[in-house]
Amino acid sequence: MVLLLLACVDGRDPVVLPTTFTGSPASFALDSGTVTLERAELVAADLRLEAPPVVAWFPSLVASARAHPGHEFAGSVRGELLGEWSLDLVGGDQVLGAGQGWEGDVATARFDAHGLILVGTWSGPDGDVPFDIALDVDRSIVGIDALLTLDASRPDGLALGVDLPHALGFVEWDDTDGDGTLTEADGTLANTVVFGITSSTTWALAPASETP
Amino acid sequence: MHLLLALAHADPAPAEEVVVRQEEPPSSAADRTLDRQDIVAMPGRSADDLLRATRGLHQSAHSGHGKAFQYFLRGFDAVHGADIAVGLEGVPLNEPSNVHGHGYLDLHFLPRDLLLGAVFRPGVTRAEVGDFGVAGSGELSLGMATEGLQAQVGGGTDRSGSIAVGFRPEGRGTGTFGWFDAEGGQGVGESRQWTQVRAAVGLDGTVGSTDLRAFVLAYRGDFASPGVLLEDDVQSGERRFYDAYPNSGGGRSSRVLGAVRADTRFAGWTGRATLWAGWRGLELRQDFTGAYDFPDTGDATLQTQDGVSGGLTTRLDRAITPAIGVSAGLDGRIDVLTQREAGIDEAGEVWDPRIDTDVSERTAGVWASVPMRPASWVGLEAGARVQQFSIGLDRTLDAGLGTGKARANAPVFAPRGIVRVLPDGPVTVFVGGGRGFRSPEARGVEDGRAPVSVSSGGEVSAVLHAVDAFELRGGAFGTWISNEIVFDHASARFLTTGSTRRLGGYGGITVRPVDVVQVDLDVTATDGRYTAGLEPIPYAPRVLVVGQLTTDALVTGPLVWTAGIRSWWLGQRPLPGGFASHAAFVTDLTARATVRRWMLDLDIDNVFATRWRDGEFFYASDWDPTDAPVSALPRRHFTAGAPFALRASIGWRI
Numbered sequence: 021m022v023l024l025l026l027a028c029v030d031g032r033d034p035v036v037l038p039t040t041f042t043g044s045p046a047s048f049a050l051d052s053g054t055v056t057l058e059r060a061e062l063v064a065a066d067l068r069l070e071a072p073p074v075v076a077w078f079p080s081l082v083a084s085a086r087a088h089p090g091h092e093f094a095g096s097v098r099g100e101l102l103g104e105w106s107l108d109l110v111g112g113d114q115v116l117g118a119g120q121g122w123e124g125d126v127a128t129a130r131f132d133a134h135g136l137i138l139v140g141t142w143s144g145p146d147g148d149v150p151f152d153i154a155l156d157v158d159r160s161i162v163g164i165d166a167l168l169t170l171d172a173s174r175p176d177g178l179a180l181g182v183d184l185p186h187a188l189g190f191v192e193w194d195d196t197d198g199d200g201t202l203t204e205a206d207g208t209l210a211n212t213v214v215f216g217i218t219s220s221t222t223w224a225l226a227p228a229s230e231t232p
Numbered sequence: 233m234h235l236l237l238a239l240a241h242a243d244p245a246p247a248e249e250v251v252v253r254q255e256e257p258p259s260s261a262a263d264r265t266l267d268r269q270d271i272v273a274m275p276g277r278s279a280d281d282l283l284r285a286t287r288g289l290h291q292s293a294h295s296g297h298g299k300a301f302q303y304f305l306r307g308f309d310a311v312h313g314a315d316i317a318v319g320l321e322g323v324p325l326n327e328p329s330n331v332h333g334h335g336y337l338d339l340h341f342l343p344r345d346l347l348l349g350a351v352f353r354p355g356v357t358r359a360e361v362g363d364f365g366v367a368g369s370g371e372l373s374l375g376m377a378t379e380g381l382q383a384q385v386g387g388g389t390d391r392s393g394s395i396a397v398g399f400r401p402e403g404r405g406t407g408t409f410g411w412f413d414a415e416g417g418q419g420v421g422e423s424r425q426w427t428q429v430r431a432a433v434g435l436d437g438t439v440g441s442t443d444l445r446a447f448v449l450a451y452r453g454d455f456a457s458p459g460v461l462l463e464d465d466v467q468s469g470e471r472r473f474y475d476a477y478p479n480s481g482g483g484r485s486s487r488v489l490g491a492v493r494a495d496t497r498f499a500g501w502t503g504r505a506t507l508w509a510g511w512r513g514l515e516l517r518q519d520f521t522g523a524y525d526f527p528d529t530g531d532a533t534l535q536t537q538d539g540v541s542g543g544l545t546t547r548l549d550r551a552i553t554p555a556i557g558v559s560a561g562l563d564g565r566i567d568v569l570t571q572r573e574a575g576i577d578e579a580g581e582v583w584d585p586r587i588d589t590d591v592s593e594r595t596a597g598v599w600a601s602v603p604m605r606p607a608s609w610v611g612l613e614a615g616a617r618v619q620q621f622s623i624g625l626d627r628t629l630d631a632g633l634g635t636g637k638a639r640a641n642a643p644v645f646a647p648r649g650i651v652r653v654l655p656d657g658p659v660t661v662f663v664g665g666g667r668g669f670r671s672p673e674a675r676g677v678e679d680g681r682a683p684v685s686v687s688s689g690g691e692v693s694a695v696l697h698a699v700d701a702f703e704l705r706g707g708a709f710g711t712w713i714s715n716e717i718v719f720d721h722a723s724a725r726f727l728t729t730g731s732t733r734r735l736g737g738y739g740g741i742t743v744r745p746v747d748v749v750q751v752d753l754d755v756t757a758t759d760g761r762y763t764a765g766l767e768p769i770p771y772a773p774r775v776l777v778v779g780q781l782t783t784d785a786l787v788t789g790p791l792v793w794t795a796g797i798r799s800w801w802l803g804q805r806p807l808p809g810g811f812a813s814h815a816a817f818v819t820d821l822t823a824r825a826t827v828r829r830w831m832l833d834l835d836i837d838n839v840f841a842t843r844w845r846d847g848e849f850f851y852a853s854d855w856d857p858t859d860a861p862v863s864a865l866p867r868r869h870f871t872a873g874a875p876f877a878l879r880a881s882i883g884w885r886i
Contacts, residue, residue, distance in 0.1 A: 030812065
């Protein structure tokens with residue numbers, strides 16, 4: 021019995037990860053005003069789920085690394101969905117595809133963000149100001165909250181969500197060039213939009229079964 | 233010292249002699265001593281395969297026929313020899329600070345036909361065991377068993393061929409011989425071709441009360457390596473099981489080793505001194521991740537080493553009284569190495585030089601042991617070894633981490649002992665323990681004191697051997713390492729990875745149902761874990777079951793038969809990242825028939841042609857650079873285990 025227990029090692033089974041994206045409401049109030057979005061799109065790519073940190077036994081009990089199979093770190097990636105999508109940040113459920121992964125705990129998620137388009141109206145104390153923002157974000161959004169467990173015996177999907185009120189809460193809506201339209205050329209607007217949209221807390225990944 | 237027993241043989245052809253060494257008493261129930269007959273009856277093509285006779289040892293080949301195996305013993309992933317000390321006639325064979333792996337243990341340079349005997353000892357309880365004696369140790373003896381001229385030619389279904397010629401003058405000892413062999417083949421599948429050429433000469437004789445012997449071994453091997461395959465690629469049919477990716481690697485290995493040994497007796501003492509020197513060349517090309525790290529050039533690396541080594545081992549033994557003896561030894565070695573490592577492109581051209589290092593190591597050790605027999609029912613052996621390492625490093629380039637010279641010192645003290653209860657009885661109980669150690673790897677040292685990996689282990693075991701035809705053995709062992717020390721290639725520094733413990737047990741039975749047939753069954757189970765978090769130690773086997781059926785030289789008229797069939801079953805192994813390997817079951821067979829002056833050998837690898845995975849690894853890789861984006865998901869890679877292959881050879885003896 022002891023031999024059998026020792027000889028059978030729990031491994032990880034593969035899991036399939038159907039993944040959807042759900043946008044934010046198109047209109048929401050911030051402390052300094054109200055945002056009404058007509059169009060909000062982000063080109064995103066390569067969603068990856070990352071496991072919690074492991075104990076520090078890597079690189080393993082070996083005298084030299086890299087030049088040997090298995091000395092490569094198994095990696096922190098527990099699942100991934102490769103591809104590129106244009107996320108409608110104010111749309112309904114959008115199917116991104118079916119990712120692949122391994123059973124186990126997930127701590128965070130990340131993906132690459134590219135082009136961002138925000139079109140709408142900012143209603144502040146001084147009235148309505150239209151905005152038309154196009155940015156090349158070109159950076160990875162890392163550390164997205166994704167506390168979940170992948171279990172092959174209980175298949176579940178993933179739901180990626182965005183919190184635009186949080187993301188745009190950082191923005192300084194200031195028409196510095198006075199042309200009557202807020203664009204990426206206005207003061208710190210571009211920086212604050214990128215800061216907000218790439219903030220890890222703007223995004224959340226949860227099991228589809230736990231997402232309303 | 234040697235007792236030569238010639239087999240009863242009706243034919244006038246030269247008989248193969250069985251050399252039985254004057255055996256030292258065993259350290260535990262797991263010790264195993266092989267004579268020439270055992271070696272002939274053990275399946276396997278090379279001297280390296282012989283290490284499988286170590287109880288609890290599993291070995292894996294992941295880079296072609298010519299690179300050192302990877303060894304696993306009692307919960308240790310000894311990589312290429314870092315935790316198993318093996319010697320040949322007193323010459324230490326592990327290569328400290330080898331560019332590919334500390335303690336690199338490559339026995340391909342040894343002609344298997346020249347191995348007369350072997351002793352393998354899991355665990356470390358004897359004071360004489362030196363560097364790399366952490367999980368176990370072994371000692372091989374060299375010589376030619378048969379007098380006269382012998383020639384052999386053969387071929388195999390693995391598209392291989394071999395030729396061997398050996399000569400031992402009539403009337404001379406087994407240590408006087410000349411030997412040459414060459415083999416080569418394409419192998420089964422892709423990227424598995426190899427050639428090996430070996431030559432050896434030996435001389436032995438007696439001057440007064442001193443037995444002298446000298447030998448020189450020379451070897452050159454070239455080999456391709458199939459590397460790893462992605463499990464997904466095989467399952468999808470994109471690759472076949474024995475395929476290889478382009479530029480999967482290979483290597484070149486050269487070695488010359490010479491030694492002079494003197495055994496003498498004076499004033500009640502027996503003494504042995506072995507002076508040895510050798511040259512080593514090694515070149516390895518490998519790529520286990522495709523183009524994952526470097527999409528433009530690929531991840532292939534080139535490692536080269538060129539070095540000379542030399543040393544002296546001495547030993548003195550004396551019985552002080554009938555109940556007390558003393559054994560002591562002094563040994564030392566010097567290694568001077570030049571090592572390089574670089575990234576290479578598909579054409580094999582260096583594009584990223586990473587390491588260019590000169591290493592000089594000086595090691596000296598002294599040990600002493602006091603065997604005692606205070607009563608007829610008990611024997612004791614208490615001893616210790618003190619070792620000092622002095623390691624110099626001239627690092628001219630190391631991954632951009634700076635240049636500089638360093639010399640480090642590393643002392644270690646290793647007490648060891650064995651108690652044998654009823655050593656001559658039908659049941660013998662062994663209690664042993666001690667510290668094992670592994671020297672620091674040169675590329676990680678800095679000025680000052682360098683850390684030595686030290687293990688503490690103990691074992692209790694027993695052997696029941698009431699009758700010659702039956703032996704039952706079993707035991708339990710534990711090894712603790714307070715702080716695992718590894719050399720991290722990426723940072724070129726030592727890392728400590730926390731404490732580990734390995735607990736295990738073994739059992740075995742040997743039965744001789746008839747006089748010439750022996751059946752052995754051994755089971756070894758080990759649970760190795762990091763004490764913090766109890767994570768399993770990756771790669772280390774947890775259960776290994778080995779069964780073997782062998783015959784002695786069976787004489788039927790003019791025909792003398794020897795045969796052996798060996799099966800092993802390896803349970804699942806834990807892999808990094810919480811993954812697990814598959815179990816594996818493999819059977820190998822060997823048979824030899826001698827008729828008068830003719831000799832026919834038959835070897836079958838993997839009798840049942842199972843497709844087994846020798847090594848399994850989880851990590852991200854990229855074998856198709858045109859693919860984008862590149863997956864970062866760890867995926868199962870494997871190295872294909874030895875396929876079915878039948879080799880036959882015919883030999884002639886004068």
